[in-house]
Amino acid sequence: LALAAGDLPAARERVDALVQVLPEHPWPAHRSGAIAVLEGDTVRAESELLRASRIDPNWDAPWQTLAALYELMGDSASAQRALQEAAARSDGR
Numbered sequence: 001l002a003l004a005a006g007d008l009p010a011a012r013e014r015v016d017a018l019v020q021v022l023p024e025h026p027w028p029a030h031r032s033g034a035i036a037v038l039e040g041d042t043v044r045a046e047s048e049l050l051r052a053s054r055i056d057p058n059w060d061a062p063w064q065t066l067a068a069l070y071e072l073m074g075d076s077a078s079a080q081r082a083l084q085e086a087a088a089r090s091d092g093r
Contacts (some may be wrong), residue, residue, distance in 0.1 A: 011035050026056035030065065037069050045069050053085075060086040 012035055018028040033048030046069060052062040063086035070079035 008035065008039055012039070024055055026052040026059055026062070029055060030059075030062050033062065033069075034065055037065065037072070042069065042073055053089075058089050060090040063089060 012032075015028055015031045015035055019032055022028050029048050029052035033045045033052060036042075036045035036048060039045075046066065049062045049066045049069065053059070053066075056062075063082045067079045067082035067086065070076070070082055
């Protein structure tokens, strides 16, 4: 709800708490990366999204979000590679 309301600090606080409780679950890592994108922290965003992809190698969402991040960074080649990774890993979620 905090993220939907545009309250990034509250969203960050909540997702950081989830990451602490569920460090090996891909969803909090993905959400952390997505929030970092909104915060403008590209280094943290990439790190968290790649971590989410390692936790669940078959989940395409981290790669889709990475593609968006790379596009925002102006790196179309990396964005295209991330989309290819997403397509390769898609398991229908």
